[in-house]
Amino acid sequence: xxxxxxxxxxxxxxxxxxxxxxxxxxxxxxxxxxxxxxxxxxxxxxxxxxxxxxxxxxxxxxxxxxxxxxxxxxxxxxxxxxxxxxxxxxxxxxxxxxxxxxxxxxxxxxxxxxxxxxxxxxxxxxxxxxxxxxxxxxxxxxxxxxxxxxxxxxxxxxxxxxxxxxxxxxxxxxxxxxxxxxxxxxxxxxxxxxxxxxxxxxxxxxxxxxxxxxxxxxxxxxxxxxxxxxxxxxxxxxxxxxxxxxxxxxxxxxxxxxxxxxxxxxxxxxxxxxxxxxxxxxxxxxxxxxxxxxxxxxxxxxxxxxxxxxxxxxxxxxxxx
Numbered sequence: 001x002x003x004x005x006x007x008x009x010x011x012x013x014x015x016x017x018x019x020x021x022x023x024x025x026x027x028x029x030x031x032x033x034x035x036x037x038x039x040x041x042x043x044x045x046x047x048x049x050x051x052x053x054x055x056x057x058x059x060x061x062x063x064x065x066x067x068x069x070x071x072x073x074x075x076x077x078x079x080x081x082x083x084x085x086x087x088x089x090x091x092x093x094x095x096x097x098x099x100x101x102x103x104x105x106x107x108x109x110x111x112x113x114x115x116x117x118x119x120x121x122x123x124x125x126x127x128x129x130x131x132x133x134x135x136x137x138x139x140x141x142x143x144x145x146x147x148x149x150x151x152x153x154x155x156x157x158x159x160x161x162x163x164x165x166x167x168x169x170x171x172x173x174x175x176x177x178x179x180x181x182x183x184x185x186x187x188x189x190x191x192x193x194x195x196x197x198x199x200x201x202x203x204x205x206x207x208x209x210x211x212x213x214x215x216x217x218x219x220x221x222x223x224x225x226x227x228x229x230x231x232x233x234x235x236x237x238x239x240x241x242x243x244x245x246x247x248x249x250x251x252x253x254x255x256x257x258x259x260x261x262x263x264x265x266x267x268x269x270x271x272x273x274x275x276x277x278x279x280x281x282x283x284x285x286x287x288x289x290x291x292x293x294x295x296x297x298x299x300x301x302x303x304x305x306x307x308x309x310x311x312x313x314x315x316x317x318x319x320x321x
Contacts, residue, residue: 007190007195007198008187008190011187011190015179015183015186019179022175022179023172023175026168026171026172026175030164030171033164033167034164037160037163037164038139038157038160041086041155041160042128042139042141045141045155046126046141046143048153049126049141049143049145049151049153050143052090052092052143052145052153053143053145053146053151056092056101056145056149056151085159086155086156086157086158086159087153087154087155087156088133088134088136088138088154088155089102089104089107089152089153089154090102090103090151090152090153090154091103091104091107091151091152092145093112093149093150093151093152094147094148094149095117095148095149095150096111096117097111097113097114097117098110098111098112099112100149116142117150120142120144120150123144124144125144126141126142126143126144127141127142128140128141128142129142131154133154136158138154138155138156139154139155139157140153140154140155141153141154141155193221193225194225196219197219197221197225197228197229198225200217200218200229201217201229201232204217204232204236208239213236213240213243214240215236216233216236217229217232217233
């Protein structure tokens, strides 16, 4: 026998697959959004590094004139930029790895040992890499500038992570609420318009199977289920009429059979009477034949005896003569 499942389980399974698909879509969408935000931040930091490069690498005369008028303008500019929430440090490093300027005071004049300088000397391409700064995972932009200098900007992705987390929680909460509402409404509609009418129809069919023809499905619906219920009720009416017709035909047939049985009984009794009479007549004739036979046999015996006596008398007469 094929195993049967409730429609609730079938619909729940469909919703589970749908929920899994929606949450997977949300996950990939947010992941893509996170990558886009990171790339946008990287592009912004590349533009910032380009601006720093322009300011710190102007011609000697312009630099001398600017620094003579406003001493330490580059340091102030870089320091102010570094106050941005996501920036952790800014460095200006020469081709030998010596830190010429840094927002981290203790780094000024130090030398960085890093093979990246050889790569930048030949490729002149912006390098983006992951680092750990003060026990925090950050990204670092290394921008090749003028005079073989490089601009280093280390920045955190904490803001992006926080934004993505907020978006993720918001989307999950909103989607979950909508899905729960849809599931609740769907199950209410399923129960009121499909499951309950089907149960009523099943119980009615079981009652019909037990022989109860006075069954009606008292469920009103303007959907296809309502049309189906009307069809079932009409079928039950037809079955009731058919059953009544069969019972009436059965009663008529029983009456005819009873009348025929009485007639056959009467004929049988009459036939038995005639058979008894005929048997009696035959028995009487047999008795007469037996009596006739006895008489005939007795006569023959007497005739034989007479013939014997006649013979004896003849013999006796002959002797006397």
